[in-house]
Structures are given as structure tokens and as C-alpha cells.
Amino acid sequence: QQPVQSPQAVILREGEDAVINCSSSKALYSVHWYRQKHGEAPVFLMILLKGGEQKGHDKISASFNEKKQQSSLYLTASQLSYSGTYFCGTGDGGATNKLIFGTGTLLAVQP
Amino acid sequence: DTAVSQTPKYLVTQMGNDKSIKCEQNLGHDTMYWYKQDSKKFLKIMFSYNNKELIINETVPNRFSPKSPDKAHLNLHINSLELGDSAVYFCASCVSGANVLTFGAGSRLTVL
Structure with missing residues (x-):
């Protein structure tokens, strides 16, 4: 699902x-985060593999709460270039560990 | 340039026709995917191949037939196109296990 x-x-x-x-x-x-700019392909941002893991890249970071089956992406001091649709992707842990993408969040940063 | 490349970028066709989309990657990855992105932007996995072997086959109409002649290529053939097939189809590849996907630019299919 x-x-x-x-x-x-x-x-x-x-x-x-x-x-x-x-x-x-x-x-x-596992939880992946991707960003898709309008009219472009999704681009990988980061992956979290362990519950409790937190990662950061520039001013974008993420956390993974395995027990709550949740992940959050934090965007700090947003820039115009952050605009796009953000997708989380969850690995099912099966033999193929297929990636199922979330419903998406459209982020628009205005000047 | 190292990349995942798809052709064609745009496809406009009539209902009932058959069409193919091709994908090639030169990243040395061993796993390739087809994802469908509908008008609501949902990204749904369709198929995956690992070293030419089909490993994921989601609930997709059998009008859709993927083929992987080698681990660098994955094609998608669609028979008897329907209006609901209109979408952007993304090819992606990765090294198996890590599943960090590199996507192609997408192929926008419009069925009239």
C-alpha cells in the first residue's frame, strides 16, 4: 500500500x-526521499536505512522513526531551487526490496 | 554522458494502436524499472528486471509487455492502447540491493 x-x-x-x-x-x-521538479525526472535526495537514523545534506535533512513507521523531511531556510514535488519511497524489505513511492508533496517557494 | 535515456520523449497516438518505449542506461547498473506517473503525479511501479530476469510484475494489464535484451536495456511495448494509458512512463535503474534509483527523463504518452 x-x-x-x-x-x-x-x-x-x-x-x-x-x-x-x-x-x-x-x-x-528503508526510506528514500526524491525531488521532482516540474517536467523533469525524480532525483534522489537521501536514503535512511535504520530506525532513528537522521541525515542531512545542505539545509535538507530527514529522520526515520521505525516504530512509528514514519519519516520526515526537513527543509530549512528554503530557497527557490527547493520548489518541486517531494516523494518518499519505502522499501518493502522483500527479496526485491521494491520501492513504493508515497503520494507526493508539492512545495512551492516564492520570492 | 552517463545517464538513463528514454525514447521517444513524447508519444501521441490513437486508441487501439500499439506503441513501444525504449530505455538504455550506461551506468553499469544491474536492475531496471518501469514506473507510471499518472495525472495526479502518483508514481506506480510496473515492472523490474535484474540482469535480464523479470523480478517484479505488478498488477498491470497484460497489454503491457516489458522486454530486457540485456542488463543495459529495458523496453516497454503496449498493445491496444486505451485512454487510461495516458501518463508519463519513467524508466529507472539502480544497483540491486541499494535501490537508489536514477530516472530517465520520462516518456509522455497521450492516447486520443
């Missing part, structure tokens, strides 16, 4: 912060 992301959409001014949540009804073995 598809992970559910919240919010569905968010509008920010440059410099503001945002949090995007990803919740799964199934156990999570």
Missing part, C-alpha cells in the same frame, strides 16, 4: 522552513 505524505501541498516564502511527513501502514525497512 502506498505511503501517505502530508501535507499534500505547501507554499513558502524564501527563507522559511517546511516539514514533509511520510507515513506507512506497513513496517518500514
